[in-house]
Amino acid sequence: xxxxxxxxxxxxPFPGWVLGQDQFxxxxxxxxxxxxxxxxxxxxxxxxxxxxxxxxxxxxDKVLADAPNRGLRQECEKLIVAAEANPTEALARLRxxxxxxxxxxxxxxxxxxxxxxxGLPAVSWEQAWHAVRRVWASKWNDRAYLxxxxxxxxxxSLQMAVLIQEVVPADxxxxxxxxxxxxxxxxxxxxxxxxxxxxxxxxNYPGRALGFVCRKDDLKLELLSYPSKSIGIYGKGVIFxxxxxxxxxxxxxxxxxxxxxxxxEPEQRLLDYRDEKLIWDATFRDELLRSIARVGLxxxxxxxxxxDIEGAIAGGKLHVVQTRPxxxxxxxxxxxx
Numbered sequence: 001x002x003x004x005x006x007x008x009x010x011x012x013p014f015p016g017w018v019l020g021q022d023q024f025x026x027x028x029x030x031x032x033x034x035x036x037x038x039x040x041x042x043x044x045x046x047x048x049x050x051x052x053x054x055x056x057x058x059x060x061d062k063v064l065a066d067a068p069n070r071g072l073r074q075e076c077e078k079l080i081v082a083a084e085a086n087p088t089e090a091l092a093r094l095r096x097x098x099x100x101x102x103x104x105x106x107x108x109x110x111x112x113x114x115x116x117x118x119g120l121p122a123v124s125w126e127q128a129w130h131a132v133r134r135v136w137a138s139k140w141n142d143r144a145y146l147x148x149x150x151x152x153x154x155x156x157s158l159q160m161a162v163l164i165q166e167v168v169p170a171d172x173x174x175x176x177x178x179x180x181x182x183x184x185x186x187x188x189x190x191x192x193x194x195x196x197x198x199x200x201x202x203x204n205y206p207g208r209a210l211g212f213v214c215r216k217d218d219l220k221l222e223l224l225s226y227p228s229k230s231i232g233i234y235g236k237g238v239i240f241x242x243x244x245x246x247x248x249x250x251x252x253x254x255x256x257x258x259x260x261x262x263x264x265e266p267e268q269r270l271l272d273y274r275d276e277k278l279i280w281d282a283t284f285r286d287e288l289l290r291s292i293a294r295v296g297l298x299x300x301x302x303x304x305x306x307x308d309i310e311g312a313i314a315g316g317k318l319h320v321v322q323t324r325p326x327x328x329x330x331x332x333x334x335x336x337x
Contacts, residue, residue: 014062016056017106017110018053018110018113019053019054020053021033021051028054028058029054035303035322035324036323038303039299039302039320039323043320046317047295047299047320048317048318048319050321052118052164053115053117053120054163054243057245058159060160062104063107064076066104079093087146091141098133099133112125115128120164121238131263132162135240139155141258159245160243164238164240166238167236170196170197170234170312171313172195172313173194173201174292174311175191175192175201175308176191177189177191177306178296178300178306186306187215187217188216192212194229194232196269196271200229200231207230208227209229210226210227211224221286227273232269232271233268234267235266237262295309305326306329308327
């Protein structure tokens with residue numbers, strides 16, 4: 001396994017069962033939690049971040065080693081071996097076993113305590129524990145497993161934290177690329193906006209988002225497409241996000257391989273654009289789009305590189321729910337270009 005490095009947090013002392021957002025660091029949680037923490041306390045007060053707590057790296061292994069889970073652990077180990085020859089069947093059974101794990105009393109206690117301190121919306125323990133296990137199980141989904149295997153990434157080097165965040169009950173969701181990915185131009189922001197939550201943006205939902213480009217120097221807008229998605233997703237409560245160290249493992253892009261779950265099923269609504277201000281009120285639309293562009297400018301300035309940002313607008317307030325360095329840009333493009 002090579003020398004201990006950040007890719008092998010198994011060597012680190014146990015960080016605790018559940019951590020508050022002020023305890024996040026790259027040894028205990030993944031990129032999603034750490035990237036947001038890079039913004040905490042630095043953003044202007046009109047940009048909000050969701051309340052967060054996390055079940056850090058190492059907890060899954062500790063739960064697996066707990067006496068009541070001994071039988072399950074042995075079955076899991078057998079299935080990991082079996083997956084070499086027959087991935088699909090063995091992995092499905094392995095995920096099922098992970099979803100059956102029993103929680104140590106200390107974990108339950110710590111989660112309830114941090115939940116209260118973090119001020120997250122109420123969720124039953126059963127719902128929370130169910131979702132945590134589902135995120136852990138997603139380490140063993142087919143795509144992630146095969147992706148690690150193809151790149152020679154040892155499965156035990158991939159650590160999975162669970163980032164637990166308040167859901168922004170979005171009226172609109174947006175994704176911003178602070179350098180235009182269509183042209184590579186650093187001088188303009190490209191962004192997309194949908195009604196409701198961002199799931200319709202990042203998931204495979206038919207129809208288009210409202211797409212626009214905004215010049216950084218004078219915030220001049222150019223509309224590329226009007227929204228035509230027929231479904232909007234509306235949710236609230238809490239989301240359990242997979243937060244692995246996959247982003248940091250050599251030659252392995254872990255983004256999008258692992259799963260996230262809402263504690264309660266969101267509501268799907270058929271959209272009717274006839275009454276939608278985003279379509280017929282140009283002043284409202286331009287203001288909304290420029291405020292989204294300004295979020296992109298602030299986050300890029302604070303983090304010092306082009307960013308992919310996911311965010312939401314709820315009751316007129318802007319939130320950043322995720323950010324990561326933008327990939328696929330040429331290194332030699334300076335921000336000044």
